[in-house]
Amino acid sequence: MEYQIAADSLKDRVILVTGAGDGIGRQAAISYAAHGATVILLGRTVSKLEAVYDEIEAQGYPQPAIIPLDLSGATKQNYLDMVETIESQFGRLDGVLHNAGLLGVLSPLDQLGEETFDDVIQVNVKAQLLMTQAILPLIKKAKDGRIVFTSSTVGHEGRAFWGAYSISKFATEGMMQVLADELSNTNVRVNAINPGGTRTGMRAQAFPAEDPAQLKTPADIMPLYLYLMAPEGRDVHGQCIDAQPKRKPGAAS
Ligand code: NDP
Secondary structure (H helix, E strand, O other): OOOOOOOOOOOOOEEEEEOOOOHHHHHHHHHHHHOOOEEEEEEOOHHHHHHHHHHHHHOOOOOOEEEEOOOOOOOHHHHHHHHHHHHHHHOOOOEEEOOOOOOOOOOOHHHOOHHHHHHHHHHHHHHHHHHHHHHHHHHOOOOOEEEEEEOOHHHOOOOOOOHHHHHHHHHHHHHHHHHHHHOOOOOEEEEEEEOOOEOOHHHHHHOOOOOHHHOEOHHHHHHHHHHOOOHHHOOOOOOEEEOOOOOOOOOOO
């Protein structure tokens, strides 16, 4: 399917992007800003967030904001404070892209360390739950609210050695479905994206021997990311959509 939206489709929308300093999140933040959104850049490495901020400003897109937050240690109170900051600064929140993620260590399940499991579940699942709980009152006030989660091919089909990461992405899809069902009679649309193999640091960590040139770039997969945040995607709800539906999962040959 071709996902197309108008050039100014996200005008006046305030969109929070987690993991906005690098990889897919960085590109999503820039693409949302390019379509008129005020983006809130959330991540744990301030220098990377500042570089994205500068790039958005240099292009003349709406002035973004930065929220430094490490999701591995963030508490419920941190998320409540975050929402208070967003509400006082912008008065609204129209969309959230839950993008930040941790791969962890790939290993057979019987050797999966408890610490790796806890870290990955904390960042990929619990942080999204706590953040979603905190933002719901504000996003429900939006005329056309959006919550977009990030899954993976191993979030609906288990694969040997992908242990904690795969389990966390199954949980992400479950959270998306539960929330979508609960919000079906509201103005908030809830979906997930499976990016498919994409040229980023995380992908290189998972497949170090792969030629990155064989992979799509974050910019290549942006049409779906834009569509699910834009008025054009209003009718999509409760789905996990592949950004690269024709791609064969696993390492690129
Ligand atoms: P990257 O590793 O390139 O970027 C991940 C981002 O998340 C970084 O900005 C990173 O911050 C941030 N992040 C990680 N941990 C934390 C934390 N504790 N607190 C705050 N921010 C954090 O990954 P991708 O861009 O490849 O992945 C983006 C999403 O897409 C993830 O959810 C991933 O699981 C998913 N995905 C990616 C695929 C791919 O092929 N690339 C395929 C399928 C799914 P920092 O830069 O500071 O480390």
